[in-house]
Amino acid sequence: MDFLEEQEAFCEYIRNHLGTYLNNIDVPPVINDAIDLQKHHENSLIFVSFEDYNYESLSLDSQLKTYNVSLCPIVTMDTSENLHTKIWALTQAIKDLFSKNSTMAGLVDSVLLTQILSYEYAGGDSSMKATVINLKVETEDLT
Numbered sequence: 259m260d261f262l263e264e265q266e267a268f269c270e271y272i273r274n275h276l277g278t279y280l281n282n283i284d285v286p287p288v289i290n291d292a293i294d295l296q297k298h299h300e301n302s303l304i305f306v307s308f309e310d311y312n313y314e315s316l317s318l319d320s321q322l323k324t325y326n327v328s329l330c331p332i333v334t335m336d337t338s339e340n341l342h343t344k345i346w347a348l349t350q351a352i353k354d355l356f357s358k359n360s361t362m363a364g365l366v367d368s369v370l371l372t373q374i375l376s377y378e379y380a381g382g383d384s385s386m387k388a389t390v391i392n393l394k395v396e397t398e399d400l401t
Contacts, residue, residue: 261308
């Protein structure tokens, strides 16, 4: 799989499986792009960023590929209290999705949650809340 196919498969996995872990919340759009709230106006979004690809030789025809994925769920347009509840419910669902499915149904060899950052007042705006969920992904890449 090339980079774009792999990234789209990762995002599609989130779209197809996150709903299992959300209680009465629709799966928000999953966007493989930079955060742009001028372009995307939904009340709830998940931006995905793929970063820092590293390779280590395993054999003559395969490499261990390691990369980082940052997921940034953002919720807007509600009361501060409701946004707080929504962002943490969404963050918990994403955490559960990857901690209970560490191979993403065979899409990767392993995915490990490494960090969750909270942005309760993103940009000083109490009408928007966000978290950043950092993942480390490993997979074998055949050459």
